[in-house]
Amino acid sequence: MDLDVFAAAHRPDWDRLQDLVRRRRRLSGPEIDELVDLYQRVSTHLSVVRSARQDPALVGWLSGLVARARSAVTGAHAPAWRDSVRFFTRTFPAVVYRLRWWWIAASLGTVAFSTAVAVWIVADPAVQAAIGAPEEIRAYVENDFANYYVEHPGASFAARVWTNNAWAAAQALIFGVFLCLPTVYVLALNGANIGVAAGLMFANGKGDIFLGLIIPHGLLELTAVFVAAGVGLKLGWTVIDPGRRPRLQALGEEARAAIAVVLGLVLVLFVSGLIEGLVTGWVHTTWLRIGIGVAAEALFLAYVYTLGRKAYQEGETGDIRDRPATAPVAG
Structure with missing residues (x-):
């Protein structure tokens, strides 16, 4: 798999997810639905990139993005x-x-x-x-x-x-x-x-x-x-x-x-x-x-x-x- 082509093709989804996560407290109803959809889609992208084992830096960045998106989707728990x-x-x-x-x-x-x-x-x-x-x-x-x-x-x-x-x-x-x-x-x-x-x-x-x-x-x-x-x-x-x-x-x-x-x-x-x-x-x-x-x-x-x-x-x-x-x- 050409990882550069894969990243270029899905970069708009990643950037959009990053933007939604950043604005998660001010999202509209449709934007929340989009956040959930992109979270699931980018989680799949992360699995593909990990399986390629070609770019650890990209894997780390996507992992952080998916983790932040998961927190936004599920809701952060109050500290103990x-x-x-x-x-x-x-x-x-x-x-x-x-x-x-x-x-x-x-x-x-x-x-x-x-x-x-x-x-x-x-x-x-x-x-x-x-x-x-x-x-x-x-x-x-x-x-x-x-x-x-x-x-x-x-x-x-x-x-x-x-x-x-x-x-x-x-x-x-x-x-x-x-x-x-x-x-x-x-x-x-x-x-x-x-x-x-x-x-x-x-x-x-x-x-x-x-x-x-x-x-x-x-x-x-x-x-x-x-x-x-x-x-x-x-x-x-x-x-x-x-x-x-x-x-x-x-x-x-x-x-x-x-x-x-x-x-x-x-x-x-x-x-x-x-x-x-x-x-x-x-x-x-x-x-x-x-x-x-x-x-x-x-x-x-x-x-x-x-x-x-x-x-x-x-x-x-x-x-x-x-x-x-x-x-x-x-x-």
């Missing part, structure tokens, strides 16, 4: 970092804000239950005796409770806490689809554990130590668990009462939004794990470690109620963008 920024500035906070009444209710209910358990233990010595022998309780309130936060190296302890909290949050969220009941159980179990610890510490005059060690990491950690539980309760209630949407459609929409919450809470629980592993037991100035925990909680709430509210008011729901409006079904 833009997707991440959008997720953390719009999708995740918008879902958390949209479902705020669910996780606020979970928070208030669990705190009320924990407080009731703690008051019951403080007020009734018989309950304390049923929990453990006097020497066991003494060891717990005098040493074990505080030593829990320093008996392991900070980094490894933070990693273990992160894993445990992520599992608890996942249980509270995922199991909610079973008509809410498993999520309520998870909340009750966690609330009872906190209530027992608080009751024993306050009953033995160690309430200040309890609050000084729980507040730094507990505010953000428990908020994350409550958010997960609130989303789980919403999933379960969607199964019970899907509203005007078909049940499977409603559940699918809420489940896709729940995935966004799962991914976002991974980071939130990572931060709370760092605070528990590196601050709670190792910062000995009480007001400083409590201040760190309060600041972390305040930042998270401000994040949800500013970015989340704004994104929600602009129509962000947390569902997958550009999803098909319908799904194929049998029959």
Whole structure:
């Protein structure tokens, strides 16, 4: 094959494709159709030129042209970092804000239950005796409770806490689809554990130590668990009462939004794990470690109620963008 003759014969097509690619954002309908046609035609030309193996420079130039044309035809994908920024500035906070009444209710209910358990233990010595022998309780309130936060190296302890909290949050969220009941159980179990610890510490005059060690990491950690539980309760209630949407459609929409919450809470629980592993037991100035925990909680709430509210008011729901409006079904 005479490559010079071939190039001369098809140069107008190549130049025209190059011009269309350069103006791809301002093309008319017929020009877009022409772009697609020329892209397919020049891709064939590239295969012919490659098979000739006579002009590497021409092969390289045509390869670049075809690659740019492919990008213009298929559409360029947004960089991954833009997707991440959008997720953390719009999708995740918008879902958390949209479902705020669910996780606020979970928070208030669990705190009320924990407080009731703690008051019951403080007020009734018989309950304390049923929990453990006097020497066991003494060891717990005098040493074990505080030593829990320093008996392991900070980094490894933070990693273990992160894993445990992520599992608890996942249980509270995922199991909610079973008509809410498993999520309520998870909340009750966690609330009872906190209530027992608080009751024993306050009953033995160690309430200040309890609050000084729980507040730094507990505010953000428990908020994350409550958010997960609130989303789980919403999933379960969607199964019970899907509203005007078909049940499977409603559940699918809420489940896709729940995935966004799962991914976002991974980071939130990572931060709370760092605070528990590196601050709670190792910062000995009480007001400083409590201040760190309060600041972390305040930042998270401000994040949800500013970015989340704004994104929600602009129509962000947390569902997958550009999803098909319908799904194929049998029959």
